[in-house]
Amino acid sequence: MKLNYKISVAALALLVASGGAFAQVKRKPVPSPKNKPGTLEQKHLVNPNAGALPVDPDVIIGKLPNGLTYYVRKNTEPKNRAELYLVNKVGSVLETDDQQGLAHFTEHMAFNGTRDFPKNDMVSFLQKSGIKFGADLNAYTSFDETVYQLPLPTDSVAVFEKGFNILANWASYVTFDPKEIDAERGVVLGEKLANGKNAQERLSNQTYPVLLNNSRYAQRIPIGKEEILKTFKPETIKSFYHDWYRPDLQAVIAVGDFDPARVVELIKRNFSSLQNPANEKPRTVYSVPPTAGTVVKIATDKEFPYTLAEIIVKHPQAIVKTVADFMQGIRVQLFNQMLNDRISELTQKPTPPFVYGQSSYAPFIGRLDAFTTIAVAKPGGLETAIKAAVAETERVRRFGFTLTELERAKQSALIGIDNAYRERDKTRSVNFVGEYQQNFITGDAIPGLSYSYNFYVNNINKISLEQMNSLAGKFVSDQNRVIIIEAPENEKDKLPNEKTILEWIGSAGKNITPYVDNTTDKPLLAKLPTPGKISDTKVDSLIGTTTLTLSNGLKVILKPTKFKNDQVLINGYSFGGTSLVSDDDYTSAELAGGIIGSSGIADFTQIQLNKLLSGKNVSVSPYISNIAEGITAGTTPKDFETAMQLIYLYFTQPRKDNDVWQANISQTNALLANRGLNPGSVFQDTVTATLNNHNFREMVVTPERLNKATLDKAYSFYKERFADASSFVFTFVGNFDVEVLKPYIEAYLGSLPSTNSKTTYKNLNIYPPAGQITKTVNKGIGEKASVQLVFNGAYEYNAANNIQIDALEEILQIRLLDRLREKDGGTYAPGVRANYKKIPNSRYSFTVSFECAPADVDKLTSDALDEVNKLKQTGALQADIDKFVAEEARSTQVQLKENVFWAGYLGAASQNDDNPDEILRHVSSLSDITPQSTKDAANKYLNGNNLIKFILLPEKK
Incomplete structure (x- = not known):
């Protein structure tokens, strides 16, 4: 089963971004299939300081007399499917000293014998019903919750109704057979080994006590202690289950293609008889106590391949319950986007100050949020990395954002909510579950998509630049702050001490100037190309596709669907790729697709292009693989022409940017520098080399080969591979009318240059040795x-x-x-x-x-x-x-x-x-x-x- 608890440095960034370990991230509003804009009382929309947020009318929320909460929602995507979840306000923080690891062990035992499903019968029954163990059927344990997930078909009444019996068995009827416990010890220890015995675990052991201020969270890592997992008695885990698996701490979430009234009946039938224990223990709510001032922790490990810094400023947790909370949540969303757009621009400089950087305000752990800044340094570049990352937050704190940045961020936010709203009747059931789970665990409101959509549309423009510029001053602080440095042990003697680190941070914004928003108002494509013509059409009625052949030889396969309301996926390929280049030019050619795809287009730098495309639903990327070159793209019917123009320009006007080239070479060299410290990387490099018969083309690039590559060769190869459209095949899938697309296809694909070279890939016969x-x-x-x-x-x-x-x-x-x-x-x-x-x-x-x-x-x-x-x-x-x-x-x-x-x-x-x-x-x-x-x-x-x-x-x- 999954364990959601890693906090590490790099993991902390992921944690804050994805909501896995400590606290689930407040998810973006998700679709509600019935409501439409304009149906809500306007008083909720025009006054961003009004009271409590409403509850989505499309979810049925109830509570049984024993205290169990349920959330039921009908949703028809995918058809004949449902998501059933059992959510427990039970995690590792509730363990006693002799129970460390048993919250997670309990989760394992739920699949190894219950009252109605002895031993492995439950898993076997579900597999026979088409449910895949691990991929579909799963569970996870965190500090504060344990969650079981059960996706089921609803077109089999027997299987679907049995699902509620399974949830009830998890909730109250795990048997804890001593033989099954002993058999599972090795599995749990195997999980501990799989996720540990590595640099990250050793670094975490050094940093957690500081990061979590020796709180209960620092002392209750969910995987637990090896000696306890090996020796605990069955009575100890039974005691944990008896104390904490009880209906007043549990919720059943059911979302899917079913009759909600029937599901409520099934929940009542299966869960009403569950009882809370007599003299039940109070469910203590733990927190991470504040740290006075700033604490610095420097940790090293022999196998850690990077040097990175993390600055965490902890704040009280914000629970979204009121309209004002919701408004503040939007401001935080805009703040994070604008700040990280600036940090992203730094990575496109010829000599980027860091390999990776991020700064954001997000949920943390232990009733806390955190403003976290992360910088992964190049070898010997820790000071530069820290100062550059901190300088960006200081630039915002001192000078604020610009109006053009704010308008772009607002456009992006509106696109996000509009995308969700347009797909409101096509939203997958699992997308709703996290929202209801958060409501149960933390109390976050669930106003539903219609309310959220209307709120964004009516209120986002009331957010002022002054309001946004005040946030950095609230987020950045030298109080309740933790600074963590993690590095390879071989660089230990080169690392700064605590005083030096604080001096770097204190002086980071010394000579900063206001941010200049470099934008352009030029059109993406100044002159439309001369269209080609469709020369042949073939229809496959069995799978609903139409294949067009254009006058330049290019072929297009179109499959219109109604699976999504606002999605068009585009892919194009032609055979050839890097198989056609010499060994000497291979590295330059291998870099070509990624470099040119990150260099902007025509006269626009990548930064300018990103800004020009803000407010549009479009993503277009060229690629070159070992046997092919091509384009991958995604857009909507509304922005379809923009996507086609970008495809046309990536063929005809690719851009060569030496700054992007130098940045890429610099960052790649930085990543390669200590790769050999990581046992997993060394092992995988051996696997890759052997399976490809030591052909360097399939192995990790070396600094020597990287530094011999040139932008001129990469650019020339890219242009060569996209010079002949006659061998390309494009596929279009999504919500469109074939007749409507034909003029755009003729204009932007039919006009592409064609030489009819009939080039294909070269078989280099790279495969494993025999024997x-x-x-x-x-x-x-x-x-x-x-x-x-x-x-x-x-x-x-x-x-x-x-x-x-x-x-x-x-x-x-x-x-x-x-x-x-x-x-x-x-x-x-x-x-x-x-x-x-x-x-x-x-x-x-x-x-x-x-x-x-x-x-x-x-x-x-x-x-x-x-x-x-x-x-x-x-x-x-x-x-x-x-x-x-x-x-x-x-x-x-x-x-x-x-x-x-x-x-x-x-x-x-x-x-x-x-x-x-x-x-x-x-x-x-x-x-x-x-x-x-x-x-x-x-x-x-x-x-x-x-x-x-x-x-x-x-x-x-």
Whole structure:
């Protein structure tokens, strides 16, 4: 199961951005399918200082007599599906000293035996119903909450109604069989090993007490203590479950394609009998006490590959309950965007002051929010990085933002809420769950999308520049501030002391000047091109596509859909790529797509282009891979022409920017400098080198090769690859009318230059060496091992073989989870990944991977290969085949209603010269999977003739 608790330096940035570990981020408003703009009482909209926010009328909220809360909402996307969640205000902060780790262990035991589902029966039942363990069925434990997630089909009444029984079993009827507890100890210890025994864990152990001020949070990391996990008695975990898994601390969230009244009835039937314990313990609400002044912590580790600084200023948590709170939340959103746009501009300087920088105000942990500034330094550049990042916040504090910046940020915010509103009837059910979860856990209001949309539209322009400019002064402070420096141990002697760090921060804004907003009002495309013509049209009525051939030879595949109201996905490719360049020019060519795509277009720098496109829903990026070049784009019907103009310009007027080139080279060199310190990177580099027969094109770039690359070569190669449109194939998927798009296609794609060169990729024959090979890497100080077993070989690419490989992948995954995780208890998440491809040469690979204690490598490797041999001898169990078939059929039903699936599928079918209609036979072809077919596939693809074993072990002592 997932553990949401990492705080680290880099993790803190992710945490603040994604809401995983300490506190869920206040999510953006999500669609409500019924309400429309203008239906709300205007008094809620015109007065941003009014009282409490309303509750979304589309969600039914209730409370049973025993205190259990429920949230029920009907939502039809995806059809015949529902999301059921059990949310518990129960986390690791509630553990006693002898229970450390048992909140998380309890979550594991919920899948290992309950009153109505002995042992592993629950997981097996759900897999047979098409629910995939891990990907769909899952749970997580944090400091303050434990959440179980159960996505279910609603077109099977029996399965759907059984889901509420499953939630009730989790809530109150976990059995805690002592044998199951002992069997699960190894799994939980495996999870602790998988997420720890590394630089980040060791650094966290140094920084958490300072960052969290020795609070309860610093002492209750959810994974717990190894000695307790190994030795706790069943009575101890039962006591935790008895005290805290109780209806007054629980909520059931149900969102999906169902009858809400029936769901409320099911909740009452399954949960009304749950009882709170007599003399129940009070649920203490813990916090992180404030720190007087500023505390600095410098931490190093032998294996940490970066030097970075993090400045955290902690503030009281803001719960959004009133209109004024909502208004302030919008201001914070605008503030974060404007500040980070400025920081992003710094990375485009010829010598960027840092590799990565970020600054934002967001939820933190322990009833706190935080204003956090992060800077990842280049080697030897910590002072420059810190001063540059701090200077930007100081620039805002002293001089404020400009009016043009604010207007762009407002436009961006309005686009975000407008996008959500336009898709209000196409919003996936899971998007609502987090909002209701936050309402239960923290009390954040849930006004719903219609209210939020109207509020934004009517009130965002009441936010003044003066209000925005006052925020930095509130966020930036030298009180309740923690400064953390993390670095490689080999740089310990070069690191500054606490006094020096404070001096750097204090002097960072000494010579700053006001920000100058460099904008332009020139049109994106001054002169429209001369259109081409459509020379041929073919319609595939089975899958609803139209294929156009243009006068310049370019082909366009169009699939109009109603899956999203306001989305058009565009992808274009042509064969060739870096396979066509010499070894000497390869590195320049490899960088070409990313560099040119980040350099702006025509006469616009990237910064100017970003500003010019603010207020538009459009994203266009060129790319060059080893066998192809192309364009990926996403837009809306409204901004479709802008996207087409950008595509045209990336073909005809790419821009060469030496500043961007130098910045990229500088940052990449910085990332490479200490890469060898990280055991995982060293191991993966060995894997990559071996699997590609040590061909440098597929390996991590070296500083020597990087520094020999030139912008002139990169630019020339880019122009060469986009000079001939005749070999390009574009796919368009989304909400459009084919006839409406035709003039734009003729104008912007039909006008592209064409030489009819008929160029294609060159097969460089880069693939793994044959035979049985073992590669052992000794790197790292933690007692942790990683294993990858790679079966590979030549392949006959076709739909029949592909589906057999897909089945074999999932069946082997099921078998290894049962053997290595459940029976052996030696690893947390053994994985199986199958790949097959047709171009540039037809190959397949199966990779079995797991992490474990070094002492368990031989046994787990042997057991994994034993499961492979069983498949070769007898084939798969019919029960495992049934699980795969159910999961694949369910997932296919969902995918066929997604634009992103069709965009990828149609492009792949074109590249592989497949019949795209095959997808319509996919579900019926699942009947071809039998015990005999899986036996044949195992003997063919897992025969062991070409097997490469990769093993990462700690350094020899």
